[in-house]
């Protein structure tokens with residue numbers, strides 16, 4: 325399998341894949357000569373999806389490809405020149421469009437590697453560079469990171485439910501949110517832990533393993549089920565999985581066994597059977613008994629039919645004998661939470677004289693939604709070097725005061741909840757340099773590597789954080805100095821009205 329890093333996926337460029345307001349703000353910054361002011365934005369979500377205890381970061385490789393190929397084509401410029409406002413005058417004048425025609429993304433990006441376990445409020449990416457540029461990419465970055473992270477997280481949960489030995493196949497294209505949703509979901513599902521996809525274009529595009537069985541219509545197209553299985557085996561003597569539930573599931577299993585024994589006489593082995601309806605626990609146990617009694621103990625049992633992680637856990641608890649889980653709709657549409665609420669917030673701007681940083685805050689009625697000012701980094705403290713993560717600390721790398729050797733981490737929702745870090749506690753900083761002046765500074769991991777990383781990361785989490793029902797909250801907080809600075813900025817911005 326060719327597992328080359330992504331590049332050139334977004335050709336021709338996705339420059340217009342944005343909200344109009346990014347372009348109107350870009351013009352406004354340019355017109356006011358603010359476009360080169362150095363700015364820092366962070367991309368983060370506030371709450372892990374699916375009422376879960378964690379998320380799996382994904383989207384960075386796609387984002388890097390988008391940023392590096394970001395150009396306004398002649399056609400894009402012509403289209404922008406055609407846009408008019410309410411009085412019929414042009415939205416964007418020629419001199420600004422000439423600027424856009426020469427546009428190249430030259431910001432710096434630091435980001436958390438794909439496959440890393442992440443939590444609410446932690447920047448997955450930090451973009452630093454000219455204000456116009458860093459602002460312009462907001463919408464595309466959000467759509468890439470939000471969907472990839474959402475689906476990778478769903479896949480990681482399904483992988484966790486299936487356990488390390490079972491296979492998970494992603495079957496979702498037919499129910500995906502359109503062709504694009506299907507393609508990108510297949511990538512994220514693989515990253516999060518699926519073993520293969522049925523989606524052939526996604527497999528080609530992202531170098532994913534591709535797998536499949538056959539549909540009920542195959543069986544219906546023949547006079548009887550046994551003949552249908554035999555003809556499929558003729559076509560694929562070493563790659564057959566028979567769907568056994570078109571008429572009566574256990575009769576279907578018996579027919580599959582007859583054909584499998586005939587295949588064996590010809591020197592071939594049946595790969596598996598698939599169950600797609602009825603009581604999957606009961607039927608898989610009965611099917612296993614019938615197969616084993618016929619000496620077909622290597623024939624795998626595939627199950628499909630609206631599966632998701634809680635159902636997989638339940639089926640396992642019921643003793644289901646399922647080896648391979650085919651999961652479609654619930655995975656690729658993130659059925660129980662169809663969007664991740666990632667945001668992209670301005671956190672620092674160079675002062676007008678260019679000598680210092682002004683740190684920015686967006687206030688909210690809900691304190692948890694108030695943004696975090698600074699140039700942020702995430703430090704993950706571990707039980708021992710390379711060991712189980714214990715707590716994450718968000719801190720400002722541009723703070724005036726140096727970071728204390730043993731800092732204190734404060735819960736941003738309740739500052740009385742604090743955790744002192746013991747001196748010498750091992751840690752790693754999660755945001756790593758990716759782009760400098762728009763250029764890649766380190767080769768990104770391949771998708772296969774990111775997938776292995778995701779499995780290792782989820783596996784290292786405490787089971788209390790991995791569980792689906794009311795998971796324990798992993799501690800993420802602000803470094804005390806950052807908390808105090810943020811509180812002061814909140815008070816400065818909103819001093820309160822006299823009563």
Ligand SMILES: Nc1ncnc2c1ncn2[C@@H]1O[C@H](COP(=O)(O)OP(=O)(O)OP(=O)(O)O)[C@@H](O)[C@H]1O
Pocket residue numbers: 600601602603604605606628629630631635638639642
């Ligand atoms: N043992 C079980 N415990 C819990 N849920 C199960 C069990 N077996 C199957 N299910 C799930 O119950 C749901 C309904 O199954 P059912 O066989 O009624 O599906 P169906 O869609 O009506 O079947 P068909 O595909 O024939 O229309 C599916 O999501 C299926 O995965």
Ligand SMILES: O=P(O)(O)OC[C@H]1O[C@H](OP(=O)(O)OP(=O)(O)O)[C@H](O)[C@@H]1O
Pocket residue numbers: 495496498499540600628629630631650651652653654
């Ligand atoms: O249930 P999902 O997780 O989305 O998995 C994919 C489903 O798609 C196929 O059937 P389809 O739904 O087209 O028809 P059927 O369920 O009526 O057999 C397949 O047999 C699965 O049931």
Ligand SMILES: O=C(O)c1cccnc1
Pocket residue numbers: 495496522535536537538598628650652
């Ligand atoms: O190959 C399969 O079995 C398959 C593919 C797509 C959807 N459902 C099943």
